[in-house]
Structures are given as C-alpha cells and as structure tokens.
Amino acid sequence: MGPIIRCLLGQSPPLPRSIPFGIGSEMIVSSGDYHFRAVLTLEKIGNQENMGIYKPYFKKYKLLFFTAVSCVFFEALCDLMQPTIMARIIDEGVKNSQMATVIKFGLLMLLITAIGAFFAGTRSVLASKVSQSFGADLRYDVFAKIIKFSEVSSDKIESGSLITRMTNDISQVTQFINGLMRIFFKAPITCLGSIILAVMLSRQMSLILFLVVMIVAFFIVISMKLSYVRFSKVQYAIDKVNSVVQEYLMGVRLVKAFGRYADEEDKFDSANSDLAAKTLSSQIVIAYFSPLMSLSINLGIALILYIGSILYGHGDIEVGKIAAFISYMTQILASLIMITNIFNVFVRTKASTERINEVLNSEEDFKGSGQTSDHHSGELEFKNVTFAYPSGSGLPTIKNLSFKINSGETLAIIGPTGSGKSTLVWLFLHFYDVLEGAIYFNGRDIKTLNSDSLRENIALAPQKSMLFSGTVFENIAWGNPQASKEEITQAAHAAQADGFIQNMSAQYDSSLGQGGVNLSGGQKQRISIARALVKKAPVLILDDCTSALDAVTEAKVRRAINQAENRRTVIMITQRIGTAMFADKILVLDNGLNVGFGSHQELLQSCKTYQGIFDSQIGGDLKGITHG
Numbered sequence: 001m002g003p004i005i006r007c008l009l010g011q012s013p014p015l016p017r018s019i020p021f022g023i024g025s026e027m028i029v030s031s032g033d034y035h036f037r038a039v040l041t042l043e044k045i046g047n048q049e050n051m052g053i054y055k056p057y058f059k060k061y062k063l064l065f066f067t068a069v070s071c072v073f074f075e076a077l078c079d080l081m082q083p084t085i086m087a088r089i090i091d092e093g094v095k096n097s098q099m100a101t102v103i104k105f106g107l108l109m110l111l112i113t114a115i116g117a118f119f120a121g122t123r124s125v126l127a128s129k130v131s132q133s134f135g136a137d138l139r140y141d142v143f144a145k146i147i148k149f150s151e152v153s154s155d156k157i158e159s160g161s162l163i164t165r166m167t168n169d170i171s172q173v174t175q176f177i178n179g180l181m182r183i184f185f186k187a188p189i190t191c192l193g194s195i196i197l198a199v200m201l202s203r204q205m206s207l208i209l210f211l212v213v214m215i216v217a218f219f220i221v222i223s224m225k226l227s228y229v230r231f232s233k234v235q236y237a238i239d240k241v242n243s244v245v246q247e248y249l250m251g252v253r254l255v256k257a258f259g260r261y262a263d264e265e266d267k268f269d270s271a272n273s274d275l276a277a278k279t280l281s282s283q284i285v286i287a288y289f290s291p292l293m294s295l296s297i298n299l300g301i302a303l304i305l306y307i308g309s310i311l312y313g314h315g316d317i318e319v320g321k322i323a324a325f326i327s328y329m330t331q332i333l334a335s336l337i338m339i340t341n342i343f344n345v346f347v348r349t350k351a352s353t354e355r356i357n358e359v360l361n362s363e364e365d366f367k368g369s370g371q372t373s374d375h376h377s378g379e380l381e382f383k384n385v386t387f388a389y390p391s392g393s394g395l396p397t398i399k400n401l402s403f404k405i406n407s408g409e410t411l412a413i414i415g416p417t418g419s420g421k422s423t424l425v426w427l428f429l430h431f432y433d434v435l436e437g438a439i440y441f442n443g444r445d446i447k448t449l450n451s452d453s454l455r456e457n458i459a460l461a462p463q464k465s466m467l468f469s470g471t472v473f474e475n476i477a478w479g480n481p482q483a484s485k486e487e488i489t490q491a492a493h494a495a496q497a498d499g500f501i502q503n504m505s506a507q508y509d510s511s512l513g514q515g516g517v518n519l520s521g522g523q524k525q526r527i528s529i530a531r532a533l534v535k536k537a538p539v540l541i542l543d544d545c546t547s548a549l550d551a552v553t554e555a556k557v558r559r560a561i562n563q564a565e566n567r568r569t570v571i572m573i574t575q576r577i578g579t580a581m582f583a584d585k586i587l588v589l590d591n592g593l594n595v596g597f598g599s600h601q602e603l604l605q606s607c608k609t610y611q612g613i614f615d616s617q618i619g620g621d622l623k624g625i626t627h628g
C-alpha cells in the first residue's frame with residue numbers, strides 16, 4: 001500500500017514536515033487521458049490523522065477500489081509496451097522495408113492499445129462509481145451530524161460555511177478519491193517502468209534523462225513551496241460569497257424596502273473579487289511554472305535528438321530506439337507531473353478534510369443521562385441559574401435567577417428587549433447548559449433527563465414563525481404527525497387560524513410557499529401556534545408569537561388555550577402588559593435578573609420595572625380599573 005493510501009487511512013508515519021509544499025497552487029495538467037486539477041495545500045501534512053475519517057468509507061468500497069487499481073496496473077503495462085514495439089517496427093520493419101514485420105508489430109500495438117483502452121474504460125467507470133458513492137455517503141454523514149449539532153456548534157460555524165463544506169469541500173474529497181484510482185498507481189508504475197526500459201535502451205542518453213528529471217523536479221518543488229498557503233484562503237473566500245448570497249436571499253424584501261441594492265451589490269462585489277483574487281493568486285504560480293517545465297522537457301528532447309544523432313553517426317544506436325527513448329522520457333516526465341498532482345490534490349483535500357472534520361467533531365446536542373421523562377404534568381423551577389452564551393461577550397445573560405411555577409399554571413415573562421426572555425426558553429429546552437444553578441422539571445434536574453424526552457414534554461411556538469414548503473395541513477401536523485384531521489382542525493380553531501384557512505383556495509390542502517411567503521405575519525403566527533397546540537404537550541411555550549395578532553384575536557387564542565381540556569402549563573413571553581396581566585404568575589426580567597415575580601396585582605404594588613411598563617403601555621388612568 002502506498003504512502004497516500006496509508007495517509008488516507010491514517011496508518012503511515014507522518015510525512016516529514018519539511019516537505020516544502022504549500023497551500024494554494026492550482027494547475028490543470030493534461031497528459032493523454034489525464035486531466036487533473038491540482039491545488040497544493042500542505043499546511044500540516046505531517047498531521048494526517050484527520051484523513052482517518054475516511055477509513056470506514058474506504059473499507060466499504062475497497063473491493064471496487066482495488067479492482068479499479070488493478071485495471072490501472074494493466075493499463076500502465078500496456079502503455080509501457082508501446083514505445084518498445086514502436087522501436088521494433090522502425091528498426092526491423094521500416095528500416096529494412098519488411099512490411100510483414102511492420103504489419104505484425106502494428107497489429108500487436110493495436111491489440112495492446114485495445115486492451116489498454118478496455119482497462120482504462122473499466123477503471124474510469126469504477127473510479128466514478130466509488131468516488132461518487134464515497135462522496136454521497138460522506139455528505140449524508142456530515143448532514144446527519146449537522147442535524148445533531150448543539151446550539152453551541154450552530155453558533156460557531158456559519159450556515160454559509162456549512163454549505164461550502166457540504167458542497168465544495170466534499171467535492172474536493174470526491175475528486176481526490178477519483179484521481180487516486182485514475183493515476184495513483186499508474187504514475188509510479190509508468191515512471192519506474194519507463195526509467196528501466198529507457199536505461200536498457202541507452203545508458204549514455206539516460207544521463208540527459210536524469211538531468212531533465214532533476215530540473216523538472218526542482219521546478220515542481222519550488223512551485224509547490226510558492227503556492228503553499230493559498231488554498232484554504234480560497235475556501236474561506238467561497239464561504240464568504242455563500243454567506244453574502246444567503247443573507248441577501250433571507251432579507252430580500254427588506255433590501256427592496258430600504259432600496260439597499262447598491263450596498264448588497266457592493267458586499268457581493270467585494271466578496272466575489274476577493275474570491276477571484278485568491279483563486280488567481282493560487283493559480284498564478286503554476287501559470288508561470290508549467291511553461292518552464294514544458295521548456296525543460298522540450299530542451300531534453302532536443303538534447304536527446306542531438307546526442308542520439310551523434311551516437312547514430314557512430315553506429316551506436318538505431319533510429320527506432322531514439323524515438324522510443326524520447327517516448328519513455330515523455331512518459332517519465334508526465335508521470336512526475338502526475339505524482340506532483342497527486343500531492344497537490346492530497347494537500348488540497350487535506351485542507352478540505354480539516355474543514356469537514358471540524359463539522360464532524362463538533363459538539364452534539366445534549367443527550368442527557370438516558371433517563372426518560374414521561375411526565376404528564378409540567379412543573380418548572382429555575383434555581384439560582386446563571387448562564388453566559390459560549391459565543392457571547394463572556395458576561396452572563398442570566399444572573400442568579402430563581403422562580404417556580406406549578407403544573408397547569410400560566411407564566412408570563414415580560415421585560416425589555418434583550419433582557420434574556422428567549423434565553424430562558426433555550427435553557428429549559430436544554431439547548432445550552434447552565435453555568436451555575438439548576439433547572440428542575442417536575443422535580444428533576446433537566447441535566448439528568450434525556451433531552452429528547454424532555455423536549456417531547458414541551459411545545460414551542462417560536463418568536464419567528466418557521467413554516468415549511470407543503471400544505472397548511474402538513475405544516476400543522478408537523479407538530480404531531482399522529483394527529484387526526486379532527487385534532488388538526490381543533491388546533492387551528494383554537495389558534496384562530498381556521499377562519500382564514502377556510503378562505504384559502506384549497507383550505508387545509510392549500511400549499512404554502514417556502515417559509516410561508518404567501519401568508520401574512522399574523523397568519524403565519526397562528527399556524528405556528530396551531531402546530532404547537534396539536535402537540536398536546538404538558539408545557540406550551542409561546543415566545544412572543546402573538547405580536548402580529550390584533551388584541552381581540554390574541555385574547556381569543558388565550559381563552560382557547562385556557563379552556564383546553566387538559567390544562568397545561570403555559571409560558572408566554574410577551575412585550576405586552578395586556579397579555580401578561582392575565583397570567584397566574586408574571587416574571588419580570590431586566591438584564592438577566594429576576595426583578596419581580598408574582599401576580600399582576602402583586603407586581604403593581606411591589607415591582608418598579610413592572611409599574612413602569614404598565615404606565616407606559618396602559619397608563620396611569622387605567623391603573624385604578626385594573627387594580628380593582
């Protein structure tokens with residue numbers, strides 16, 4: 001097994017760090033049927049354990065892989081035989097005008113070419129099959145990992161970058177695997193075989209061959225060194241372009257409303273130009289070195305012809321052998337370039353592998369200790385909870401916060417924007433771990449609960465309604481795929497969505513565009529609430545998701561939830577005092593601190609922040625009424 005394969009499997013000792021290759025050189029080399037795009041990215045070639053991630057995939061396809069490699073072996077043998085047969089045609093057939101010899105060896109050449117073509121075709125099909133299946137499996141696993149991402153991981157890697165990793169980086173790996181089967185064995189076999197056969201043809205001319213090989217090898221090493229650091233920069237530039245496009249598409253209406261086309265164009269132009277510049281910079285070295293290598297090869301051929309003609313004059317060599325020697329020399333140099341390309345692609349793949357590995361090694365969502373929580377009640381307690389976002393400023397978002405609600409109670413959380421209201425929900429859902437304190441659900445620390453079953457107890461209507469492409473029915477049923485049609489309509493009724501759904505062209509079977517583009521903000525919120533209601537979980541969380549509803553509709557939603565058969569615990573995050581005041585308990589948050597907890601009446605008496613919010617929204621005139 002060769003070094004690249006061993007590196008791929010993480011089995012070989014590290015390649016020397018001193019290998020003077022670099023990130024970023026890119027070249028397209030064509031030699032016969034080889035057409036290889038290569039970029040060198042050998043930043044840490046010694047650190048190859050990352051490549052071990054491909055071991056299971058390689059194992060899965062090893063039979064096809066080795067069949068392809070065997071085809072390459074026979075293909076190379078066929079190639080090697082050609083110049084020697086050609087020399088015999090010239091020296092025995094053409095020179096002596098023996099047509100029978102020309103025809104005999106000509107037919108033999110054709111037969112060998114046909115056999116070589118058969119192996120080349122089979123190898124190509126197998127290489128494509130293995131590399132594409134390999135790539136598809138890897139893409140699947142990366143996506144499966146992204147699905148399991150913890151919130152910390154999601155905060156760390158931008159979605160634009162994740163897309164580049166799922167597409168560009170995995171394509172790079174696929175290209176490498178394909179190239180491995182195309183040329184990995186062929187290049188060394190051709191190179192070694194050609195050297196042996198060339199030396200056997202003429203020792204004197206072999207000196208020129210070695211000289212040219214040394215010069216070309218020198219150019220290859222220098223070009224790699226010069227282009228070492230460039231490739232990962234290209235990948236990050238692609239990330240940036242993806243992010244700019246993605247952000248524009250997410251905010252397209254806002255951009256139009258604000259007429260900010262020019263700024264968006266500028267942003268894209270800057271990212272795009274940066275990508276072009278970095279790609280150019282990664283290619284430019286090769287652009288200069290490729291002609292230099294060709295020049296050296298042609299110089300070598302001219303020297304061979306010169307020395308060959310002198311030797312021929314002395315009767316030391318025949319014309320056919322000179323032609324065969326030149327042919328072997330071209331094969332040796334083409335193989336050298338191919339070997340270089342293997343390293344080029346290897347290092348580029350290494351950079352992509354590091355990026356893929358970062359995804360595969362990202363922290364997964366909390367699993368909990370494996371204990372399930374199949375409770376039917378929804379008692380919740382936060383005890384001295386302190387929390388800071390790992391990707392945030394380091395300052396706590398939630399500070400020593402405590403409160404408790406009993407099962408079946410309604411809690412309203414109110415407070416200025418950015419005070420940490422949604423963060424409480426993320427903590428309860430165990431998206432993040434608390435720094436200090438603990439959260440108890442039905443008396444058990446949520447850290448000891450299986451996260452999936454904890455979340456089964458919670459239905460969430462998020463602040464930003466998220467709808468999927470599909471029908472209205474499918475979108476509501478997403479909350480509970482087992483729900484009957486009747487339960488879906490009941491939930492829609494309670495969420496005050498049935499009215500507008502009935503007015504849609506195909507009622508519950510009406511299609512929603514991507515993200516629910518064909519609905520108003522309030523309609524989206526009501527479908528989102530219906531989806532949460534149909535889950536029938538012991539705890540219902542409404543995260544400021546009635547903000548787009550008018551006061552009358554909102555009151556109807558609230559009443560419907562309160563009148564539900566199985567009275568559940570409801571957590572209602574809101575900015576409106578008119579919504580909060582009907583809750584059993586109200587938590588007033590300010591800058592992550594619990595500054596008030598109690599009923600509306602209690603807080604009006606005791607909590608300055610609450611009084612302030614009340615005065616600003618309802619006004620002092622009504623204070624007496626609500627007091628009563």
Ligand SMILES: Nc1ncnc2c1ncn2[C@@H]1O[C@H](COP(=O)(O)OP(=O)(O)OP(=O)(O)O)[C@@H](O)[C@H]1O
Pocket residue numbers: 155389391392393397415416417418419420421422423424463544
């Ligand atoms: N993923 C995150 N990484 C780092 N900081 C975050 C993250 N999410 C929120 N924050 C910060 O935490 C603080 C509280 O945010 P949170 O969304 O909980 O506030 P909120 O009270 O729900 O606000 P709003 O009423 O505007 O929705 C804010 O300062 C915010 O910048």
